[in-house]
Amino acid sequence: xxxxxxxxVSLLFLCxxxxxxxxxxxxxxxxxxxxKFKNFSCPEKVYIHTDRDFYIAGENMFFKSYISGFTSDxxxxxxxxxxxxxxxxxxxxxxxxxxLKNGSSSGHIYLPDTLKTGKYELVAFTNFMRNFDESCYFxxxxxxxxxxxxxxxTLQFNDTLNIEQSANLVTNKKTNVGALExxxxxxxxxxxxxxxxxxxxxxxGKTAAIANLSVTVKEANFLFDNNFDIVNLLNxxxxxxxxxxxxxxxxxxxxxYPLERNGIYLRGKIKDKTNQQIKNxxxxxxxxDSIANFQYTFSDAVGNFQFLVNNYYLxxxxxxxxxxxxxSNPDRxxxxxxxxxxxxxxxxAFKVLPKYFYNYITYSQQIVYIQKSxxxxxxxxxxxxxxxxxxxxxxxxSPYLNYNTKDYIQLNDFNDIxxxxxxxxxxxxVKNTNELFVFDPNAKxxxxxxxxxxxxxxxxxxxxxxLSFSSDDVDKIALCLNSRILGNLxxxxxxxxxxKKNKLSSIVFNSPVIKYKLDRIADNSVFKPTNxxxxxxxxxxxxxxxxxxxxxxxxxxxxxxxxxDFFASDCVSDYVVEVKGILTDGTPICAYAKIKVYR
Amino acid sequence: MNMKKSILFVLYFLIPAIMFAQxxxxxxxxxxxxxxxxxxxxxxxxxxxxxxxxxYIDSWCMGDVVFSTGDFIKQIPLRYDCLNNQLVWLxxxxxxxxxxxxxxxxxxxxxxxxxxxxxxTKINNSDVYCELLFENKIKLFAxxxxxxxxxxxxxxxxxxxxxxxxxxxxxxxxxxxxCKKPKIKSLIETFPQAKEQIKQLIKQKHLKCKSENDxxxxxxxxxxxxxxxx
Numbered sequence: 114x115x116x117x118x119x120x121x122v123s124l125l126f127l128c129x130x131x132x133x134x135x136x137x138x139x140x141x142x143x144x145x146x147x148x149k150f151k152n153f154s155c156p157e158k159v160y161i162h163t164d165r166d167f168y169i170a171g172e173n174m175f176f177k178s179y180i181s182g183f184t185s186d187x188x189x190x191x192x193x194x195x196x197x198x199x200x201x202x203x204x205x206x207x208x209x210x211x212x213l214k215n216g217s218s219s220g221h222i223y224l225p226d227t228l229k230t231g232k233y234e235l236v237a238f239t240n241f242m243r244n245f246d247e248s249c250y251f252x253x254x255x256x257x258x259x260x261x262x263x264x265x266x267t268l269q270f271n272d273t274l275n276i277e278q279s280a281n282l283v284t285n286k287k288t289n290v291g292a293l294e295x296x297x298x299x300x301x302x303x304x305x306x307x308x309x310x311x312x313x314x315x316x317x318g319k320t321a322a323i324a325n326l327s328v329t330v331k332e333a334n335f336l337f338d339n340n341f342d343i344v345n346l347l348n349x350x351x352x353x354x355x356x357x358x359x360x361x362x363x364x365x366x367x368x369x370y371p372l373e374r375n376g377i378y379l380r381g382k383i384k385d386k387t388n389q390q391i392k393n394x395x396x397x398x399x400x401x402d403s404i405a406n407f408q409y410t411f412s413d414a415v416g417n418f419q420f421l422v423n424n425y426y427l428x429x430x431x432x433x434x435x436x437x438x439x440x441s442n443p444d445r446x447x448x449x450x451x452x453x454x455x456x457x458x459x460x461x462a463f464k465v466l467p468k469y470f471y472n473y474i475t476y477s478q479q480i481v482y483i484q485k486s487x488x489x490x491x492x493x494x495x496x497x498x499x500x501x502x503x504x505x506x507x508x509x510x511s512p513y514l515n516y517n518t519k520d521y522i523q524l525n526d527f528n529d530i531x532x533x534x535x536x537x538x539x540x541x542x543v544k545n546t547n548e549l550f551v552f553d554p555n556a557k558x559x560x561x562x563x564x565x566x567x568x569x570x571x572x573x574x575x576x577x578x579x580l581s582f583s584s585d586d587v588d589k590i591a592l593c594l595n596s597r598i599l600g601n602l603x604x605x606x607x608x609x610x611x612x613k614k615n616k617l618s619s620i621v622f623n624s625p626v627i628k629y630k631l632d633r634i635a636d637n638s639v640f641k642p643t644n645x646x647x648x649x650x651x652x653x654x655x656x657x658x659x660x661x662x663x664x665x666x667x668x669x670x671x672x673x674x675x676x677x678d679f680f681a682s683d684c685v686s687d688y689v690v691e692v693k694g695i696l697t698d699g700t701p702i703c704a705y706a707k708i709k710v711y712r
Numbered sequence: 713m714n715m716k717k718s719i720l721f722v723l724y725f726l727i728p729a730i731m732f733a734q735x736x737x738x739x740x741x742x743x744x745x746x747x748x749x750x751x752x753x754x755x756x757x758x759x760x761x762x763x764x765x766x767x768y769i770d771s772w773c774m775g776d777v778v779f780s781t782g783d784f785i786k787q788i789p790l791r792y793d794c795l796n797n798q799l800v801w802l803x804x805x806x807x808x809x810x811x812x813x814x815x816x817x818x819x820x821x822x823x824x825x826x827x828x829x830x831x832x833t834k835i836n837n838s839d840v841y842c843e844l845l846f847e848n849k850i851k852l853f854a855x856x857x858x859x860x861x862x863x864x865x866x867x868x869x870x871x872x873x874x875x876x877x878x879x880x881x882x883x884x885x886x887x888x889x890x891c892k893k894p895k896i897k898s899l900i901e902t903f904p905q906a907k908e909q910i911k912q913l914i915k916q917k918h919l920k921c922k923s924e925n926d927x928x929x930x931x932x933x934x935x936x937x938x939x940x941x942x
Contacts, residue, residue, distance in 0.1 A: 375783070502781045507752075510812050555755075593754075598809045600750030 155249035156183035159195055159237045160701070162693045163253065164329045164640070164663040169481040170228040170259045174199075175640050177219040177327035177665035178211055178237060181699045189699070191216060192239035194373040197635065198453050201233050202461075208453040210377065210427070211635040216695060217325055219665030220635035230262045232461040240378060240452070243370040247457045254462040258474050260481055265474065271465040292316040293324065295690055295706040296674065302681045302710050305645055305656070309678040312692060312704075314669040322671045324702060326694030330662040330679065333687040333707065334473055379420045379449065381433065383412050383625070386444035390416025395436040395602065396447070398422065400429045401617055402570035405508035405591070405609040409436060409602055425503050428633050434626040436565070438546075438574035447627045480657040480684065487654065508567060508599075509607055512591035513554075524584040527576070535590055538564070538608065540576055547576040551606030554594050564606035569617040578620045579610065588613045640664070642679045658682040667694075681710045751777065751785060751801055752815065756808035766874060768792040768843075768856050769823050772802050777811070778818040790821060792830065794858045795874065797840050813839060833881065835888075842881060845928050849939045851883040852931050854924075880927075884942045894927035899934075909937045 157180065164175040182191025192213070199207040199222055206228065211218045237251040258265065296311030308330075316322045371378060379398070383391045392414045399407040406425070412418040420433075433447055516534050524530050531540050537552035539559060548563035566573050573579070593607040640663035643656060650656065662679040669675040690706040768791075775790035777799070789802035793810075799819055801809045813832070819841070821828045830841040833853055842853035861875035880891040882902070891902045896914065900907045913919075919930050931938075 375781075504779065504781055504815050507812075507814075510814050596755035596806070597752070598755055598803060598806055599752045601803075601805065603755070603806050 155242050155245040157181070157192060157239055157241050158249070159239060159242070159251040160693075161197070161235060161237045161251055161253060162327045162329070162665075162691075163235070163255075164660055165331045166253075166255060167334055167477070168224055168255060168257050169477055170224050170230075170257055171226040171485060172224055172481060173638075173640075174222045174224055174235075174255075175219070175329075175638075175663045175665070176221065176235075177217060177693075178213065179217050179325075179693075179695050179701070180213060180239070181695070181701070182216070190372065190374075192241050192373050193375070194377060195237055195239055196452055197222070198236040198455065199233060200236065200455070200459060201229070201231055202459045205453055205455075206233070208632050209635040210632050215325065216699070217665075218635070219327070219637065219639070221638045221640075222635070224257060226260065228257050228259060230258045230265055230267050231256075232459065232463070233257045234459045234461075236455060239373065240370045241372045243452075247455060250455075256463070256466075258478065260478050260485075262478075263475075265471065268471075268474075269465045270468045270471050292322075292696075293326075293692060293694075293702045293704040295692060295704045297690075297706055297708065300706075300708050302708060304681055304683045304685065304710060304712050306681050306710075307646070307678060308661070308681055308708065309676060310690060310706075311674045311676055312667065312669055313674045314671050314702075316671050316696065316700075319696065319698065319700075320671055322696045322698065322700075324667075324669045324694050324696055326667040326669065326675075326692055326702075327665040328662065328667050328677055329660070329691045330688055330708070331691070332659040332684065333689045334470070375421070376424055377422045377427070377631070379422050379629075379631075381418055381447055381449040381627070383416045383418065383435070383445060383447050385446075390414070391445060392416060394418075396433060397436045397572055398426065398431050398433050399567075399571040400426050400431045401615075403611055404505060405567035405570050405572075405607065406506050407508055407572060408506050409599070422631065423504070423506050425505050427631050430628055430630045432571050432626055432628055434572075434622060435624050436572065438624045445625045447625045449627055449629050453632075477659065480659060483655050483657055508565075508572075508604075508609070509591070509593045509597055512607075512609070513594045514592040516590040516592070518584040518587045518590070521584060527579045527582045527587075530582070530584060530587065530590070534584075535592060535608070537594060538592065546574075547580060549576045549608055551592065551594050551608065553606075560605045562605045564608050565604050567607065567609040568620060569610075569612055569615065571617055573617075573620060574623045578622075582610070582612070582616065586612050586614060586616055639666075643682070645680045656682045657684045659684060659686075661688060667692075685710055685712050751788075751809070751811055753801065753809040753811040755806055756800060756810050766793055766795055766858070766872075767800075768794050768828070769821060771823075773821050773823040775819055775821040777801075777816055779815050780817040790819065792819075792821065792841065792856070794856045794876075795860075799841065813841075833883075835881070845880075845924075846931055848932075848935060849884075850931075850935055852928065853881040853883065855879040855881060878924075882931075882938070884938055887942060894921065894924045896921050896930065899927075899930070903938060903941060906934075906937050906941045909941075910934055913937065 160179045160181075162177045162179070168174055176197075178195050178197075180191050180195065182189050195211045195213065195218070197207075197209040197211060198205050206225075207222050209220070209222065211220055233255045235251075235253045235255065238247075238249075242249055256268075258268075292315050294313040294315065296313055298309065302308050310328075310330075312326065312328070314322070314324045381396075383394055383396065385391060390412075392412055394412040394416075395409055396412060396418050397407040397409045398420050408420055408423055408426075410418050410420050422431075433449065435445070514536070518524075518530070518534065521534050524533060528540055531538055531549070539550050540547055541550055542548075543563070549566055550559045550561075551564045552558070553560045563575070566576060566579065568579065587610055589611045591607075591609040593609075595606075597604040597607060640660070642662055643650065643658065659682075661682060662677065664677060667675055667677065686709075688708045688710060690708060691703075692705070693701075693703040695701050772789040772791055774787050776784055776786045777788065777790070778784045791800045791802070792798075793800055797813070799811045799813070799816065801811050803809050816832065818829065818831045820830070829844045831844050831853070832839045833842045833855075834840075835842075835855065840855055842855045844851065845854055846852040855878060856876070857879055858874040858876050860872055862873045864871040864873060878894075880894060880898075882889040882891065889902050891898045896910070900910060903910070913933055914921075914930065917933060919926070919933065921927055921930055
């Protein structure tokens with residue numbers, strides 16, 4: 114009996130093992146990945162720690178982003194780019210890209226003075242998370258109130274939750290979660306007193322652990338406490354199912370959003386007037402600059418294309434267009450996918466606010482109004498993101514010849530420039546368009562394919578667009594006679610023209626061109642707390658900061674204590690100390706404490 | 713006996729369960745294709761001259777290229793032109809391509825089971841590919857310098873004959889030292905303050921310096937001495 118039972122179990126095991134092996138043997142081409150991820154939850158999680166949950170328009174929202182990666186091929190991997198969307202119920206207010214270093218990044222979002230009072234949401238996700246449905250995205254609700262909105266007609270207040278009940282929610286959060294401990298010598302401080310807080314990390318079995326933390330000390334408003342903890346969120350395992358409605362054919366660019374570690378993927382589509390997709394079209398991405406630059410890609414069988422955008426283009430306006438102007442097919446159009454479009458609409462966590470909060474809002478409006486009147490109120494130190502290693506995608510490095518038009522007599526048009534200045538080039542009419550041909554020093558004759566012309570760094574259609582350029586318009590001309598090889602692309606000669614008066618903006622392209630501004634990168638800004646020991650601030654100058662401290666970059670080694678110190682403001686109230694972060698192995702940790710400021 | 717069976721029973725279910733947990737994640741979450749960093753350069757122009765021993769290894773050999781961003785391209789046919797400090801790539805479609813040195817930080821060549829690693833090094837304010845011979849606390853490079861030795865005129869072509877004059881470069885604590893020959897005498901000339909220590913060590917370990925490999929071996933042994941005197 115037992116023998117048969119174990120035989121059956123063995124057979125079951127073998128069957129499962131065989132199935133398992135066949136599953137792993139599948140060649141994981143990008144096309145198969147959608148199927149592979151089907152029915153699995155998103156392994157990547159994002160968490161955003163913000164300095165507060167309630168803002169008055171005109172204030173800064175400071176944030177620190179964390180990511181928990183996953184194991185693949187025995188390596189811990191994660192995205193290095195997070196997309197942030199701040200939206201109201203109707204549209205996106207701000208879209209940002211934040212670059213992670215060692216699994217985290219920090220910055221701030223300025224909330225414009227003109228924002229209307231209402232419910233807002235901060236959504237954060239990675240490109241890889243877009244393979245799954247939006248339930249795996251990080252979403253956090255905020256209340257933002259306009260400073261001049263006195264009647265607050267868009268908000269509803271009710272007596273259902275009193276201040277004591279709300280306060281209990283915060284008091285209950287005092288317990289330290291995980292291995293982090295907040296050490297307070299005392300919990301009551303006088304206004305403008307120096308407050309010192311110790312943070313101790315004690316993890317068992319992880320002796321080499323280092324905690325990467327963000328610390329906020331904010332006025333307790335007892336409004337939102339929706340168990341929105343880093344520990345809950347980064348550890349949760351929602352069953353999000355991949356959206357596989359997308360069409361899959363053998364020759365299409367993958368319906369898969371890859372992990373972004375070295376740069377941003379930008380997708381688009383090229384089609385003609387009759388909505389027919391254009392395949393194998395060479396498309397270039399270029400930005401106006403004094404250096405001729407571009408990246409290229411080819412469209413697939415259904416007209417989709419994808420660029421891995423060089424970091425050099427971030428924050429710049431780029432031109433995306435076909436490399437060659439096809440006169441036979443002029444009515445083409447290019448569209449670019451907007452990564453920040455969200456399918457799910459904002460679902461506010463709070464519909465009705467407790468009545469006591471009305472007073473808190475009006476009190477906060479007044480505080481911000483006073484703080485805005487003093488120069489130190491915008492406590493932000495901006496630090497621009499700099500990338501350590503950027504290779505500018507230059508079209509060429511060393512030109513064969515360089516010409517500076519100021520060294521020559523004035524010439525009325527580009528034909529004169531070609532005849533009198535640029536040696537080894539000729540203008541010729543080909544199928545009703547003017548093309549520029551360069552001399553091939555190797556074959557010792559003019560090339561039969563036209564040269565690529567760059568104006569202010571961007572490739573243009575043909576020489577028609579530059580015929581009207583006089584020597585007063587042109588600053589410099591660089592000429593490359595040799596064939597330039599860029600990966601698998603061969604360019605038969607290049608002519609790069611730098612104009613004096615940004616002539617590129619006046620060029621009307623025949624080929625479809627899309628100008629696209631690559632979203633700005635969240636700057637690495639830091640909060641600048643008021644320091645009474647170094648700055649002389651008179652007693653009559655008001656300091657009603659509701660945010661006492663925000664530091665997104667606190668690091669502690671295991672069994673060590675880190676100290677943070679700051680000054681209390683004139684705002685007499687209860688404050689919450691909130692510390693969140695991750696350990697080197699990705700384990701989320703957090704701790705809370707409450708302090709009081711009295712007069 | 714029952715205990716053993718129970719453990720086996722548990723194992724039967726645990727092993728597949730653990731394996732199945734890994735299926736969801738794959739190594740294909742990133743796309744590595746033409747979207748990544750590319751090799752760029754000029755199509756090689758034949759000047760009409762014929763060369764002898766112009767390249768570090770005369771035949772095409774497979775190699776890897778590392779870009780200054782850290783990206784790399786593996787197993788492509790390469791050749792290093794020592795005279796012009798130029799890495800040449802054999803593109804199957806367009807032929808020989810003189811690669812832009814500006815983007816490349818390092819390359820390796822594989823020939824006859826041996827690998828040769830070249831790294832871009834600053835020499836007299838210009839970037840030169842030097843072969844990395846030894847790397848630890850100190851680095852030893854060899855600039856595979858060649859000069860035109862003679863010109864031979866024949867009926868159908870002009871042959872330029874080259875002479876190889878490698879220069880050895882030490883990089884110690886951020887400083888650069890040049891050694892003209894792979895000889896003990898040259899080494900002592902480069903580091904006169906370590907003359908006695910080097911001589912003593914060579915005597916102690918019975919080291920000989922007849923080839924470049926012997927020279928590298930001596931440098932490996934002298935590493936501590938050289939690191940301390942700088």
